[in-house]
Amino acid sequence: MRTSRSSAAIVALAILWGVTALWGIGQVRAKRQTDVLLQNKYSRAFYDTLQRTKNVEALLSKGLVSGSPDQMDAIFSDLWYNANSAQENLNQLPVSHDVVAKTSKFLSQVGDYSYSLSKQNKTRNLSDKDWQTMQQLYRTSASLNQEMSAVERAAATGSFHWTEIQGGLAKKLPQGSAGSVDNSFRQLETRLQELPVLVYDGPFSDHIDKIEPQGLTGGLVSLDQAKQIARSFADLGGAAVQQTVVSGEVRGKIPSYSLALRTGNGPQDAITINVSKQGGHVVLLLNPRPVAAAKLTDDQARTQALSFLNSRGLTGFMPSYTLRQQNVLTISFVSTQDAVAVYPDQVKLQVALDNGQVLGYEALGYLTSHHRRALPSPKITAAQAKAKLSPRIQVLSERLAVIPTTSKGESLAYEFKTKLADETFLVYINAQSGEEEHILKLLNLPNGTLTL
Amino acid sequence: MKITGLKERLGFMTALACLVLLIAGTVYYVFDFKMPGPFVPHLTPDAQAPPLAEASPDSYMDNVSLLARVIMGEAGDEPYNGKVAVGAVMLNRMQSSAFPHTLSGVIFQPNAFESVDNGFIWFRPPSSEAIQAAIAALSGWDPTYGALYFWNPAKPVNPWIWSRQILTQIGQHVFAL
Numbered sequence: 001m002r003t004s005r006s007s008a009a010i011v012a013l014a015i016l017w018g019v020t021a022l023w024g025i026g027q028v029r030a031k032r033q034t035d036v037l038l039q040n041k042y043s044r045a046f047y048d049t050l051q052r053t054k055n056v057e058a059l060l061s062k063g064l065v066s067g068s069p070d071q072m073d074a075i076f077s078d079l080w081y082n083a084n085s086a087q088e089n090l091n092q093l094p095v096s097h098d099v100v101a102k103t104s105k106f107l108s109q110v111g112d113y114s115y116s117l118s119k120q121n122k123t124r125n126l127s128d129k130d131w132q133t134m135q136q137l138y139r140t141s142a143s144l145n146q147e148m149s150a151v152e153r154a155a156a157t158g159s160f161h162w163t164e165i166q167g168g169l170a171k172k173l174p175q176g177s178a179g180s181v182d183n184s185f186r187q188l189e190t191r192l193q194e195l196p197v198l199v200y201d202g203p204f205s206d207h208i209d210k211i212e213p214q215g216l217t218g219g220l221v222s223l224d225q226a227k228q229i230a231r232s233f234a235d236l237g238g239a240a241v242q243q244t245v246v247s248g249e250v251r252g253k254i255p256s257y258s259l260a261l262r263t264g265n266g267p268q269d270a271i272t273i274n275v276s277k278q279g280g281h282v283v284l285l286l287n288p289r290p291v292a293a294a295k296l297t298d299d300q301a302r303t304q305a306l307s308f309l310n311s312r313g314l315t316g317f318m319p320s321y322t323l324r325q326q327n328v329l330t331i332s333f334v335s336t337q338d339a340v341a342v343y344p345d346q347v348k349l350q351v352a353l354d355n356g357q358v359l360g361y362e363a364l365g366y367l368t369s370h371h372r373r374a375l376p377s378p379k380i381t382a383a384q385a386k387a388k389l390s391p392r393i394q395v396l397s398e399r400l401a402v403i404p405t406t407s408k409g410e411s412l413a414y415e416f417k418t419k420l421a422d423e424t425f426l427v428y429i430n431a432q433s434g435e436e437e438h439i440l441k442l443l444n445l446p447n448g449t450l451t452l
Numbered sequence: 453m454k455i456t457g458l459k460e461r462l463g464f465m466t467a468l469a470c471l472v473l474l475i476a477g478t479v480y481y482v483f484d485f486k487m488p489g490p491f492v493p494h495l496t497p498d499a500q501a502p503p504l505a506e507a508s509p510d511s512y513m514d515n516v517s518l519l520a521r522v523i524m525g526e527a528g529d530e531p532y533n534g535k536v537a538v539g540a541v542m543l544n545r546m547q548s549s550a551f552p553h554t555l556s557g558v559i560f561q562p563n564a565f566e567s568v569d570n571g572f573i574w575f576r577p578p579s580s581e582a583i584q585a586a587i588a589a590l591s592g593w594d595p596t597y598g599a600l601y602f603w604n605p606a607k608p609v610n611p612w613i614w615s616r617q618i619l620t621q622i623g624q625h626v627f628a629l
Binding site: 008102105109256 | 549
């Protein structure tokens with residue numbers, strides 16, 4: 001009796017063990033499958049990067065020897081495409097940011113630089129300076145490829161496995177212990193220590209980081225003055241400031257005091273407001289109050305926003321685009337100078353649609369770029385500019401505007417509001433050269449206007 | 453006699469427990485084998501937050517919901533301006549040559565954000581404050597004035613990160629260029 005019971009228990013345990021083992025085997029298989037999928041995904045991204053960077057090197061060298069303008073056009077658009085694709089694939093690899101940041105920057109700049117040359121028709125007749133820059137880029141890309149090949153050898157001979165990083169991930173990767181994938185890439189970054197400084201007309205040009213703010217007029221203000229400015233600037237919506245807390249400061253381009261106006265004890269009763277140390281300008285205001293219902297129309301909210309700006313001494317603005325989300329209307333206001341719209345100088349406001357309280361104010365871009373400009377007189381007339389437009393579109397209105405270029409420069413342009421079928425477009429014709437500088441598509445959504 | 457009875461009962465109980473476990477295990481194995489297999493994130497609908505689709509019937513809102521999820525995952529317990537700041541970092545990265553140039557590229561870059569790597573962004577629905585923060589960040593609000601990195605100094609981080617130029621601290625997070 002006892003023996004048969006214990007043998008039954010042993011059999012039961014054995015079966016249980018067997019079931020568990022089978023389940024375990026299933027788990028291991030599933031994990032292996034996921035590993036293989038990941039390994040394939042990462043290998044694909046890596047080999048794509050490798051191929052694209054090789055193409056970049058080859059195209060740069062071809063650009064150095066080509067004498068045909070048509071060929072040059074094709075080479076530069078290929079360069080732009082291959083460099084971008086390389087950058088995109090590189091950033092999908094499971095490596096730490098610090099070991100690929102420079103490579104990523106290099107590839108962004110090669111693509112951006114090629115694009116800006118093509119856009120300005122500079123590829124057809126490459127200047128000596130641009131030719132030398134290309135030679136520099138070529139040399140850098142060659143040494144980049146040497147290192148990439150070293151990584152490839154390491155990957156192909158199995159000295160590291162893309163998916164090993166997943167184990168590290170569980171332990172929270174940035175604990176300082178670099179995996180061997182990181183180590184394989186580290187040489188790459190050391191090689192690119194000396195990247196050429198590239199200044200050109202594009203968003204990733206090296207001069208962009210060095211732009212100094214121009215809108216910070218006035219002398220230094222003390223913390224007490226800043227508190228005073230904050231209290232009189234904020235729209236309290238009927239509440240009273242119980243306490244003004246210094247929550248810290250912001251360094252960087254516009255050194256500011258960061259203050260919190262407490263109107264109650266809840267987490268949402270604190271208005272964040274940043275006041276610049278120089279000039280005491282309000283850089284940013286954020287009020288976390290949720291808005292339950294919309295009672296105001298967009299027009300009413302726009303009027304509220306304008307009177308807010310005027311009462312704070314901010315004049316000469318006209319509303320441009322609006323978007324209604326979560327019962328809050330976001331409005332951007334464009335500054336004007338002598339009836340010319342100055343698009344780089346914008347402030348943005350958020351108005352609560354329940355009571356018209358201003359919940360947000362943003363002037364970082366405005367304070368960076370605003371100054372009194374010496375506007376050139378247009379070299380071409382509005383009628384001449386209009387003649388440059390496509391004959392297929394209908395012009396609704398026109399005006400002069402200062403628009404930002406991709407590299408944070410500015411140009412004076414005629415802004416034409418035009419129509420093609422039911423769709424509205426803003427077309428910008430440079431007032432000096434007559435070139436079509438930019439096209440914006442206006443999307444009229446039920447909750448506002450978006451530009452594309 | 454008493455002792456033997458207890459022993460016998462114990463043995464019987466053990467065998468019974470094993471049998472129950474065996475049956476349960478078999479049932480689990482046969483019918484539900486696939487359940488603990490590959491991890492599939494399930495989007496949890498949020499009862500509190502107003503549905504985004506209702507507020508805006510356009511497809512241009514994808515960015516808001518995606519950004520709001522990451523803000524919730526990375527800064528769900530931070531104050532409002534800390535949430536906007538985290539959203540602004542993602543958008544600043546798009547403008548930087550060292551990072552991917554699309555929002556999805558930035559968010560899904562491997563090892564970039566903890567809550568994306570461990571899948572938390574798919575489990576924690578964004579609060580309405582997170583959605584509001586995503587809207588503010590996408591509209592241009594940036595309490596950090598251009599930061600590209602943020603981290604919690606109380607947690608272990610890659611020592612390399614401390615070489616960056618620190619711009620400000622909001623709540624638990626340090627923001628740097």
